[in-house]
Structures are given as structure tokens and as C-alpha cells.
Amino acid sequence: MAIEGLQRILAGHPLFRDLSPAFLDMLAGCAKNVRFAADTYMFHEGDDADFLYLVRDGHAALEISAPGHGRMVFQTVSGGGVIGLSWLVPPYRWRFDARAKEDLRAIAFDAKCLRGKCDADPALGYAVMKRILPALVDRLHDTRVQMLDLYDARP
Amino acid sequence: MHAPDPHTDPMLPVIARITRRTRELSDVVTFEMEVEGWPGFEPGQFNMLAVFGVGEIPISISGPVSDSSKIIHTIRDVGPVSRALAALEPGAVLGLRGPYGAPWPVKAARGRDVVVVAGGLGLAPVRPILYELMENRDAYGKITLLYGARSPSEILFREELGAWRSRLDMGVEVTVDRAPEDWHGHVGVVTALLRAADFAPANTTAFVCGPEIMIRFAANGLTDLGVAATDIHLSMERNMQCGIGLCGHCQLGPYFLCKDGPVFDWATMKPLMRIKEL
Numbered sequence: 001m002a003i004e005g006l007q008r009i010l011a012g013h014p015l016f017r018d019l020s021p022a023f024l025d026m027l028a029g030c031a032k033n034v035r036f037a038a039d040t041y042m043f044h045e046g047d048d049a050d051f052l053y054l055v056r057d058g059h060a061a062l063e064i065s066a067p068g069h070g071r072m073v074f075q076t077v078s079g080g081g082v083i084g085l086s087w088l089v090p091p092y093r094w095r096f097d098a099r100a101k102e103d104l105r106a107i108a109f110d111a112k113c114l115r116g117k118c119d120a121d122p123a124l125g126y127a128v129m130k131r132i133l134p135a136l137v138d139r140l141h142d143t144r145v146q147m148l149d150l151y152d153a154r155p
Numbered sequence: 156m157h158a159p160d161p162h163t164d165p166m167l168p169v170i171a172r173i174t175r176r177t178r179e180l181s182d183v184v185t186f187e188m189e190v191e192g193w194p195g196f197e198p199g200q201f202n203m204l205a206v207f208g209v210g211e212i213p214i215s216i217s218g219p220v221s222d223s224s225k226i227i228h229t230i231r232d233v234g235p236v237s238r239a240l241a242a243l244e245p246g247a248v249l250g251l252r253g254p255y256g257a258p259w260p261v262k263a264a265r266g267r268d269v270v271v272v273a274g275g276l277g278l279a280p281v282r283p284i285l286y287e288l289m290e291n292r293d294a295y296g297k298i299t300l301l302y303g304a305r306s307p308s309e310i311l312f313r314e315e316l317g318a319w320r321s322r323l324d325m326g327v328e329v330t331v332d333r334a335p336e337d338w339h340g341h342v343g344v345v346t347a348l349l350r351a352a353d354f355a356p357a358n359t360t361a362f363v364c365g366p367e368i369m370i371r372f373a374a375n376g377l378t379d380l381g382v383a384a385t386d387i388h389l390s391m392e393r394n395m396q397c398g399i400g401l402c403g404h405c406q407l408g409p410y411f412l413c414k415d416g417p418v419f420d421w422a423t424m425k426p427l428m429r430i431k432e433l
Contacts, residue, residue, distance in 0.1 A: 061342065071336040075343045080351055101339055138347070145344045146332050150366040151275035151305040 006031050009107060013054045014080045015131050023124050030113035036060075036100035042083065043094050049086035051108045055079055058104025063097045075142075076101070082135045087111035165399050168205050168250030174225065176245050179311055183276065184241050185217065185229045190251055195223040197258030198283035199390060199418045203398040204228065205250030206243070210236040213395040213413065215280035216254060221290060226251070229279035229311070255398045257418050259388055261287045264360035268296040270352060270382075272373045274303045274345050274365025278311045280390050281364045285319065298325035299352050303345025303369070306331050307338050326353065345369065349376045356381030363389040371428055374421040384422035391417050391424065407433065 006028040010016045016024065034053075036042055042053065042060060057079040063071045074096075077083050083106070086094050092111065118125030175187040196216050205211035212234075218227025232241035243249065261284050269288060273281050288298050300319065304310045310329060320327040328348045330341035341348065346369070359382050363373045370389045377387050391412050396404040400414030408427045410416060427433060 059339075061336075063336070073334045073336060073338065073342045076330075076341045078341070078351060138350070142344045142347050145346065145368070145372060148368060149305070149332070150369050151303070151309065151332070 006033070006107070009033075009056065010054070013056070013107065015054055015082055015135065019127060019131070023127055026117055026121070026124055027109070027114070027128075030110045030117060031107050032110075034106050034108040036104045036106070038100055038102045038104075040100055042098040042100060042104075044097050045094055047094050049084060049092045049094050050111050051084060052087045052111060052114060053083040053098075054107040054109075055081045055083060056105040056107065058106075059101045060104055061099050061101050063099060065097065071097070071099075074146075075139075082132075085132065085136055085139075087114070088132065165252060166397070168203070168211075168252045170248050171204075171226065171251040173243055173245050173247050173249070176243070179229065180231075180309060182232045182241075183229060183311065184232075185227060186240075186243070187218075188226045188228070188249075188251070189224075190226060193223060193226060194254070196220060196226075196254035196283075198261050198287060199259035199280060200254040200256045201280075201395075201398075201413075201417065202226070202228065202251050202253030203255070203395075204230075204240060205252075206236060206239040207250060209239040211250065211252075211396075212236045212240070213255075213392075213398060214240075215390070215392075215417075217279040217282045219286035219290075220283055221286065229276070229282075231276050252398060255413060257414075257416055259284050259362055259390075259418050260360075261362075265291070265294040266296065268298070268354040268359040270299045270301070270349075270354055270359055270361040270377070272301045272345060272349070272361065272363045272365070272369075272377075274369040275305065275309070276311060277365030277369075277390075278302055281362055282312065282315075284362055288325070289319070289322070292324055296358065297354050299354055300325065300327045301345055301348040301352060302327075302329045303348075303365070304329070304331050306333055307335070307340070328352070344372075346372045346376045349373070349380060357383075359386060361387045363387065367391075367428070374425070378421070384425060385420050387421035388418055389421060389424060391419060 007024045010024050060077050061073045062075045063073050065071050171188040171190045173186050173188050177185045201213045201215045203211050204214050214228045217229040230241050232238045271281050330343050334342045361377050363370050374387050393412050394404045395413040396402050398413045400411040405412040
């Protein structure tokens, strides 16, 4: 897809909705459209975290497998969501599996390209971090609430 | 000397007879009951239900306001009285006082978008809201129900949730805290669903019911999105005993939850809920 089309898609995603056209243009150079068929893996735990995914539509499950427990889903991500923050932190390795639960369309950013552009242009890097950090904080907060086991029946 | 009259003495229960019992979950049942002279209720109100010789507890009414021929309660078997209640079978009688409490201001939300956030058994007290919204669908803007449960096997009113979703004129999203791999819905906290929900914050009325921590996070999430604190309504469930504001067991700050509540707006409750140990 032409860079121009990717820019438009990026501008429509909640993560980059208010980013300047110049930055969108720079980011689009690292991005491509990807599709995952239902029940296929986007990546596996331990693989290199080569991509950041912005989900356009569809639904993915983030899972950890354990002997005797099968695949345990700890979070799902739908359209407008972000999958993968491990691309940002050494050693750039996935810490869980991600599986498309239904046909899924996403924008995939090449992580090396993205890190390179962020390093080369601190203003772009700061703009990206300002958008990634809230996603990370939301995820941390959600995990904490999930751990509270709120719905446990208590007298 | 006159015999005590339940219609004039609020501490005297009337006799309710169970006409139907439905097992919802392994520890949750729904009863339909009949009471002679039942005056009807408003969404969000509760009854004090008594198992004779065991005790009395407050239980929200979970049925439709429009059908005054029966009273519907959904009860989780979690303590001595609720356990005794949940064990009752059709034909059994119990004591009933009510209806009590301030209702959800549902009709005041006509013309506006409505977001209902419920967690766990908190879906039962908001079900009368959903019946009102669906019976008068055209009177409201966008309607969104966000429901969270512990696991797929603990989803309350599963069939109704499916029926509401299939109506296509309201958004219904269900999430669970943990799921087996064959679960196709959302996994995560119910408050996370707010971020993707489609409503106009400045013209939205929200109703929130569930564990108190969930209420806090949901109300904060709604205000972060731009919903006014006075447009967020929540149901507080604490230690109600008399149900009519006499005993003080449910007092929270200047309010008796049973009489002034259980429904309050977030602007009223937020300062109190920020006080630790209150």
C-alpha cells in the first residue's frame, strides 16, 4: 500500500490520532499492513520482538501456555488496541504468545526501523513514547485490578 | 387492640410465596415471588427478605418494573441468610419488607446516551434498567452494556445477554478476568471496555453496579472520558439492616445508604469513597 494510505490509516488509529503529519510520514516508512487468519499465531513467547502491532479490526488473545493448564488467555486486544511493547525494551523478545481469535487486520511496524527513527529524531521518539506510555500504564493498571479478583464472592 | 399491619408498620414483613426458582450459576438462584398487595417498585430499589428463624438481608429487585404481578430477586449463596434463602423451593414462604431505597434515575436519561457498567452479581440490580431501556428503546440514544465476570462459567443471565446483543440496537460487551482457550469474548477488566465504547460523554448518563473497587475505577474511567460526575450513578451496598434509616448500620458519612441510597451519583459518593477505611 502507498505510504499516503498508511499515513491515513495511522492517523485514524487511537494511538497516533493526534500525531503531526510530518511524524506520521516518518512512521509510515516503517509500517505495513498485515492480516492474520483466525486461530493463527502472530508471534510466540521467546521469539524476537520484531514488530509493534496496531490492531485495525479483529480480536487477538494474549496467552501463556503451561503444562497441564493449556493456553491461558490473560488479555484480549481488539480494534484500536496495541499489541506488543517488548519491541521497545532489550532484549526485544516476546514474553507471551499472541493468537488471532478471528480474522485480524493490523499495521505492523518494523521494530528496528522504528527504534532507529526514534533514536535519530528525539522529537519523534518523545512523541511516540508519549503515546506508548499511556498504553503501558493502562495495561499495568488493568493487570493490577484483574489481580484483585474483584468478583470473588464474599459475605 | 389492633393487630400489627405490615402496610403501616415498616418493620413488619409481609408474607411472600416463591412461585418459581431458576438456578443461574452454581451459587446463584433467581426467585419469582408473589405478594398480596405488592405496590410495585422502581429500578434500583431493594427488599428486605427474611428467612424465619435465620435472619433478614437486603436484596435488590432484578425483574422488570412493568410486570407487577411478580417480584424477582437474584441471590448469591454467600452467607448464612442468603444460603438459607437460596435453598428455598417453590411454594416456600418468606418475609418481605419493601420496596426501599432511592431508585436509578433511568427516565431522566431519556434523550441521552446510556452506559451501564456491571460486574459480577452487579448485573442483577441493573437488569430493571435494561428492561426499561429496551421497552422504551426509541426514547434513548446509544445504549451500551459493559459487563465483567470472573470467568465464562460465572457469567450471569447468559441467555439474556445473548438476546440483548442480538437486538443490534444496543452495544453489549462481556469480558472475563480469566478464560480457557475456547472463550471467544474479551479477557480483561470491565473498565478497559470503556475506552472502546461508543458514546457521547457530554450527553451520557452512566449506571454502575458491582464491587466497590470496580465502581470506583469505572466512575473514574467515565469521568476521564468526559462524563460529568453528576451523570454517573452507582449503587452502594453495605451493611443494611433495618432498611429504613433507623438503625445506622449502613451510615456512610451523612447518608444512610438504605434510605438516602442505595443509588447515589458519583459527585456525592466520590469524596466519601476516597476516605480510607470509611
